[in-house]
Amino acid sequence: MTEIAELVSIAFAAAIVSNPVLTWFLGICPFLGVSRRLDTAFGMGAAVTFVVTVAATLTFLVQRWVLAPAGLEVLQYVAFILVIAATVQLVELWIRRFQPDLHEAFGAFLPLITSNCMILGTCLLIWLRGHDTLPRAVVYAAASGVGFTLALVLMAGLREELEEADVPGPFQGAPITLIVAGILALAFMGFAGMGRA
């Protein structure tokens, strides 16, 4: 029971309190690039959530069973990048062959996700924050993906609204998006101290 409570606390902290985008500033590229429309933002978020969960599981196993026993923790970054890139490609092949509908939905996003720093960041943060059992690592990764999706969807809703706004010329496009992102990040400061940081 306490373990379940712990997992809930980890999930809440990963998705809301330490939102990967709005408190860690990870995955800013898709946050700004794919947040123009609500449906694509949601699709991107779902694809990232899926990939980060798979990638975190694999990198956890690689760290636990390969790098740590061999004393090669120094290769963590290289190994994780390799694993993530290979995972994304394999996942895409597999989905294209066996899940054509899912591939239709995720297709364009999967190659982009290879270079999403939020994936690598989450895989590394699992170790930095001491989530050292597999269930905790998987829950942390999945909840980070949900937090990423939340940030993208909030941003997309605001940007769709801003298309109607009479934004002054110099602030149109990227500047106003960054200002909104900054205000969102200020707002997320309010969650500080909740859950298992």
Place this chain on the structure above:
Amino acid sequence: MSGTPKEPAPEGSAPILPEPSALDAATSPHLAVGTAGIGTAMRDVLVGLAPAAVMAVVLFGGRAAVHLAVAVAAAVATEALACRLRRRPTTVGDGSAALTGLLLALSLPVSLSPGATALGAVVAVGLGKAVFGGLGQNPFNPAMVGRAFLAACFPVAMTTWVEPAGLDGWSGATPLVAGDGGPVATAWQLLGGRVPGSLGETSGIALVAGGAFVLFRRAGDWRPTAGMLGAIAGIAALEAFIRGSAARGVVAHLGSGGALLGAFFIVTDPVTSPLARSGRWVFGALVGGIVMAIRLGGSYPEGVMYAVLLANAVVPLIDRLTAPRPLGGPMAPPSIVPAAALAVAPPGPPAETAP
């Protein structure tokens, strides 16, 4: 509470857009606002805030008056400058910038430097409103943007509360900090305002009286207010039920911190709250829920500012979910994610080109 509905209003709003056309006319919400448009509504809210402003000066002394004057002056000056930069007719006359400055000042502690107050007002009107295109276009409440900016810049000064006995007072914890072991302020102290806190948030009776005037004049909608206070009261009652005497209690939660100021003057802002009536209930309850989550679970003693900004960010989604269905119109179920979202391939390279 510095704004106007999202659609340009019919009368009195001419300065906002260079060429108002017949198509700019908005519907019912404005017809209920007296006989005129934005100016009247803003004046009503300013009048509604007057008791709180007077109590701020009575309780905290002349320094409070300095804060109020500095904030209003800086906000109005920023608005005038923004209009000048865009080569548009000035919109200072509609009173919304003055209102933003007043609300900001009332939400600040008296011991803050007046320079910081001015900076907050400039950020509130500049980054909170002008960059989005001015009145009616901003997604976030400008006064709360300015306050969040100050809270991030001056975290210590923004949480140093002074007992309201003029400047001869002593610094002390707000009832929300000190009250972790039970209520420390009586209901009468909360009503009268003789508790530490921000300038305009301590005197419950002034806020309720002014707020009632605003709601009676329909310068603000009562639904977000009811939703927010209802959520706070409900969660506080639940807390009291679970924790017994260790809880602060419903009255203390409603009367302390920024709850009343936020409920009557901030969540009622028609610009940054949802369009539909049902959405406004949701919005108010969301603010109240986040306030209680931050008070009970977070590391800040109070969370009205954060709750308002977070709920502002959700407003576009609430609007989508609560869009009223025209009588006899189609029965399309509202959804944040259209059913087609996952079925339609997103724009990008076709599947065949993927490696």
